[in-house]
Amino acid sequence: MGRLRLLLRPVVPFAVAAPMLWGLQVLAPQDVAIILVAIGVNVILAVSLNVVNGFTGQFSIGHAAFMAVGAYTAALITTGFREVQIAHLPVGISDAVIFALALVAAMAVASVAGLLVGIPSLRLRGDYLAIVTLGFGEIIRVVIENTRALGQATGISGLPAATNVLWTGMGVVATVVMARRLLVSTQGRALLAIREDEVAAEAMGIDTVGWKVRAFVISAAFAGLAGGLLVHRIMLVTPRMFTFVKSMEVVVMVVLGGMGSITGSIIAATVLTVALEWLRGLDQYRMVIYSILLIALMLTRPTGLFGTKEIWDTLPRWLGGRRAAGGAR
Amino acid sequence: MSPPLALEARKVGMTFGGLKALADFDLSMREGELVGLIGPNGAGKTTAFNAITGVYAPTSGDVLVAGERVNGMRPHQICVRGIARTFQNVRLFKDLSALDNVRIACHAGSDSGFTSAWLLTPKHDREEARIRERALAFLEVMGLSPRSGELARNLPYGEQRRLEIARALATGPKVLCLDEPAAGMNASEKIALMELIRRIRERFSLAILVIEHDMRLVMGISERVLVLDHGVTIAHGKPEEVRRDPKVIEAYLGDAYLAEHSLELPEGGDR
Numbered sequence: 001m002g003r004l005r006l007l008l009r010p011v012v013p014f015a016v017a018a019p020m021l022w023g024l025q026v027l028a029p030q031d032v033a034i035i036l037v038a039i040g041v042n043v044i045l046a047v048s049l050n051v052v053n054g055f056t057g058q059f060s061i062g063h064a065a066f067m068a069v070g071a072y073t074a075a076l077i078t079t080g081f082r083e084v085q086i087a088h089l090p091v092g093i094s095d096a097v098i099f100a101l102a103l104v105a106a107m108a109v110a111s112v113a114g115l116l117v118g119i120p121s122l123r124l125r126g127d128y129l130a131i132v133t134l135g136f137g138e139i140i141r142v143v144i145e146n147t148r149a150l151g152q153a154t155g156i157s158g159l160p161a162a163t164n165v166l167w168t169g170m171g172v173v174a175t176v177v178m179a180r181r182l183l184v185s186t187q188g189r190a191l192l193a194i195r196e197d198e199v200a201a202e203a204m205g206i207d208t209v210g211w212k213v214r215a216f217v218i219s220a221a222f223a224g225l226a227g228g229l230l231v232h233r234i235m236l237v238t239p240r241m242f243t244f245v246k247s248m249e250v251v252v253m254v255v256l257g258g259m260g261s262i263t264g265s266i267i268a269a270t271v272l273t274v275a276l277e278w279l280r281g282l283d284q285y286r287m288v289i290y291s292i293l294l295i296a297l298m299l300t301r302p303t304g305l306f307g308t309k310e311i312w313d314t315l316p317r318w319l320g321g322r323r324a325a326g327g328a329r
Numbered sequence: 330m331s332p333p334l335a336l337e338a339r340k341v342g343m344t345f346g347g348l349k350a351l352a353d354f355d356l357s358m359r360e361g362e363l364v365g366l367i368g369p370n371g372a373g374k375t376t377a378f379n380a381i382t383g384v385y386a387p388t389s390g391d392v393l394v395a396g397e398r399v400n401g402m403r404p405h406q407i408c409v410r411g412i413a414r415t416f417q418n419v420r421l422f423k424d425l426s427a428l429d430n431v432r433i434a435c436h437a438g439s440d441s442g443f444t445s446a447w448l449l450t451p452k453h454d455r456e457e458a459r460i461r462e463r464a465l466a467f468l469e470v471m472g473l474s475p476r477s478g479e480l481a482r483n484l485p486y487g488e489q490r491r492l493e494i495a496r497a498l499a500t501g502p503k504v505l506c507l508d509e510p511a512a513g514m515n516a517s518e519k520i521a522l523m524e525l526i527r528r529i530r531e532r533f534s535l536a537i538l539v540i541e542h543d544m545r546l547v548m549g550i551s552e553r554v555l556v557l558d559h560g561v562t563i564a565h566g567k568p569e570e571v572r573r574d575p576k577v578i579e580a581y582l583g584d585a586y587l588a589e590h591s592l593e594l595p596e597g598g599d600r
Contacts, residue, residue, distance in 0.1 A: 010449045178447060185446035185453070186436050186460055189425075193433045196422035203382060203416075204434045205408035205500050214443060308424060 013177050014170065021169035033165050034233070039273045040168035041230045044175045046253035046265040048222030051179055053251065054260035054308070055188065056215045057195025058122065059130040062137030063223050063250045068144060068242035069113045070106035070224020071231040075156045077102035078232065082160065099162040103171075103228045110224025111217045113140065118216035122209060125198070137247055145239040155238030163232040171229055175222050179262050182218075191215055195260070256297060258304030263311040268304075332360035334396065335536035336381070336412070336504045341390035341400075343373075343380050343560075350376040351560045354390070358504065358536035363526070365551035365568075366540045369580060373560040374540045375417060378506055381538075382414050383407040395503055411503035415493040415510060417540075423482040427473055427492055430481050431464035434499035464499060470532070471495040471525075487518050491525070498529065504536045505529070511543050519543060523550050548572065556580070 008015075028036060045063060052060045078099060086094040117140075121132040144150050151157075182188040190211050193201040202208050231237040253272055257264025275293070279286040297305075306314055336358045343351040351373045358364055366374050380387040383404040392400040394410045402410070413434075422430050445453040468474050471491045476484060481492060490510060497505055510526070511519045523546055530537055541547045547554060548568040556564040556571060558580040564571050571577055 006451055010447070181446050181449065182443060186432070186457060187443050187446045189429055189433050190436055192425060192429070193422050196424060197420050199384075200416065200420040200422065201433070202404040203384075203408060203414055204496065205405050206433070206436065207403075207405045218443060 013173055017169060017173045018166075021166045021173075024169070025165040028165060035274065035277055036165050037163060037168045037229070037233045038277070039270050040165075040172045041226045041233075042250070042253065042269040042273045043172050043266050044168075044222055044226040044229070045250045046257065046269040047175045047179050047262055048219045048226070049250050050254050050257075050260065050262065050265045051182065051191070052215050052219045053254050054258075054265070055179075055183065055191040055195065056212055057259075058212055058216070059126060060133040060216070060219070061130050061244075061247050061251055062117070062133035062135075062140075063219070064242040064244070064246035065117075065137035065140040066110045066113055066220035066223035067227035067230070067246070068141060068239065069220075069227070070110040071227030071237050071242070072144060072150055072156070073109040073224065074102040074106040074228030075159050075231055075237045076150075077105055078160050078162065079156060079158065095160065095162065099160070099167070099232070103167075103225055106224040106228035107221040108224075110227070111221035113224075114217040114220025115213065118213045118220075122212040122216060134244065134247070138244065141239050141242055144242075151238075153239060155236060155240075157236045159232055159235045159237065161232065161235050163229045168229050168233075171225050175225070176262060176266070178218070178222070183262065187211075192260075252294060254304075256294070256304055258306035258308060260308035261304065261306040261310055264304055264306040264309075267311070332534075334358070335360050335362075335394070336538070337391075337393040337396075338377075338381060339391045339393070341377070341380050341387045341392060343376050343385060344388045349560055351380060351387075351557075354380070354557075354562060355565075356538075356555060358538065360503070360536055361530060361534045362553070363530055363537045363539065363551050365547035365554040366538060366557065367542070367544070367547055367554060368557035371559075372557040374557055375508060376560070377557065378414065378508055378538075378540065382412055382506060408500055408502075411501075412506065413497035413500045413502035413504070414506040415490075415497050415508055417508040417512065419486075419489050419493055421481040421489055421493060421496070423480070425481060426478050427468060427481055427484065428461075428464055428477040430492060430496050431467050431499045432460050434496045435460040435463050467495045467499045468492075470498070470529075487514060487521075490514070490522075494525075494529070498533065502535060504538065505533075507537065507539045507541075509540050509542060511541060511546055519546055522546070526550055 024036070025033070045067065049060065049063045052058050081098050084098070085091060086097060089097065117133065117136045121129060121136065124132055145153050182191070190201070190206045193204065193206055194208050194211060198208055253268045254265055256272070257266070257268030276286065276290065279289055282289065334357055336356070338354050338356040341351060341354040342349070354377055356364070366377065368374050376385070379385045381392050383399065383402055383406070387400050390400070391398055394407070394412055397410060399407045399410050422433065465474070465477065468477050471494060473488060473492055473495060476488060481489065484492060494507070494510070507526070511522050514522060526537065526539070527550060529535070539547065539551065551568055553566060554568050554571045555562060556577050563580060564574045564577045
């Protein structure tokens with residue numbers, strides 16, 4: 001019995017979330033579902049970027065590029081296997097299996113891209129790193145824009161509408177579980193040490209370059225997942241979806257929520273996604289209001305909503321707040 | 330039989346452009362030995378530290394830890410081989426708890442990737458429990474147990490210094506390098522620190538290398554003292570011998586020595 005519990009423990013969050021997400025999937029009307037998927041994708045992006053920008057303290061602004069790599073990988077697979085049905089399986093399940101494989105491939109290829117970009121650029125710090133990740137991000141996008149097999153500027157259309165609330169929700173759970181388990185582990189503390197003081201971390205036996213690259217690769221993989229999910233909701237993938245603006249959007253979510261705070265990223269991603277949908281009617285004034293919102297927040301709370309803390313560290317005690325001194329993470 | 334050599338520096342030299350910051354630095358330390366490294370400001374003490382701990386790769390000479398050549402390695406590799414250090418201006422992980430600061434050091438050299446943390450393997454749990462216990466033990470030794478949950482930035486200065494030593498010890502070093510551990514401390518804190526350094530040495534049988542400006546502290550705890558001036562070793566020996574060496578008096582002791590022996594400054598002076 002104890003053995004079984006140990007074996008099951010890693011998958012508990014997924015087992016709990018799956019039926020709830022399925023219920024949501026069945027109950028939510030079409031327009032709500034669309035927003036839910038958009039929120040989910042942004043949460044995955046923000047939480048995964050937080051692993052690099054928040055936990056490790058490295059300022060990357062090229063997240064959209066990895067999203068693009070994942071999106072195109074998944075798109076090529078689902079369109080390529082469109083007419084294929086796995087033997088002995090009903091159509092629905094066969095499609096789901098292919099989609100799942102496409103998402104896994106998206107993560108794998110994006111993480112390879114993360115590795116290729118990370119190894120040279122993570123030797124730099126601060127502003128320099130930010131500029132290099134921005135540069136690499138643009139390079140990846142421009143390469144895609146000029147590759148005939150990827151449809152150049154028009155991209156690939158006619159993707160199956162495979163993404164729904166259940167898929168996105170499971171992606172969110174996977175991302176959050178990944179980040180949370182990392183944060184409370186020895187490995188995650190190595191990342192935090194790098195954020196706090198790189199020289200001291202190095203002197204304490206932490207291979208700073210190695211851990212930074214690992215964090216970067218993981219972050220890229222989940223950006224790839226978000227990309228794969230997004231394009232199978234809108235059934236289209238074009239290079240224009242993954243510009244610098246998209247990267248900045250994610251950075252804003254991370255900064256707004258608090259660098260290093262997982263719940264902060266989740267809340268910021270949710271609020272901003274909903275706000276952008278709301279402001280859609282205002283058309284070109286949308287970005288103006290959005291910017292004013294950001295400036296106001298940065299002036300009042302320079303460390304973001306929660307700083308490096310999680311939401312339960314900031315709640316009052318009667319609401320279940322755990323305001324332990326410094327939080328025994 | 331004397332204990333094995335923990336640290337050996339052979340003719341270590343460090344040149345920055347045309348500036349020779351350190352020349353022919355020779356030092357060997359056995360387990361359990363405490364050596365003081367002194368010299369006036371800019372004499373090359375911290376440069377010697379940085380060359381030993383890998384912050385800079387020495388431009389000439391060799392550094393050996395327990396017989397293994399480490400020069401040219403990155404600081405984290407050298408740390409794993411057995412050299413731990415503290416910093417002149419305390420460098421803690423300020424926004425993490427005291428416990429986390431030490432736990433991070435306990436991780437030194439372990440190369441388990443992210444996967445075990447995600448899969449929550451039993452091995453991972455055991456490792457976490459072991460690290461936690463080990464970290465708490467080091468906090469205990471340094472008298473910081475009641476502060477384990479406190480953020481490092483909120484600790485008083487003296488405790489920050491001790492936490493830094495606890496963190497260095499947690500890497501399991503053979504050689505502990507303390508860069509001006511008493512800087513900014515008052516007299517009673519300094520006495521407590523001397524006691525503490527003695528206790529660490531007895532308990533962990535390490536070689537300890539101390540950079541210090543406070544002459545009384547260095548002379549009081551070191552078996553040997555090495556004096557640097559302009560990157561050159563001008564004296565090396567027992568504290569009493571070094572104290573009497575005219576070259577040392579001229580280069581460094583100067584005022585302090587004269588004052589201690591209530592001698593007049595030659596010109597009367599304006600102090």
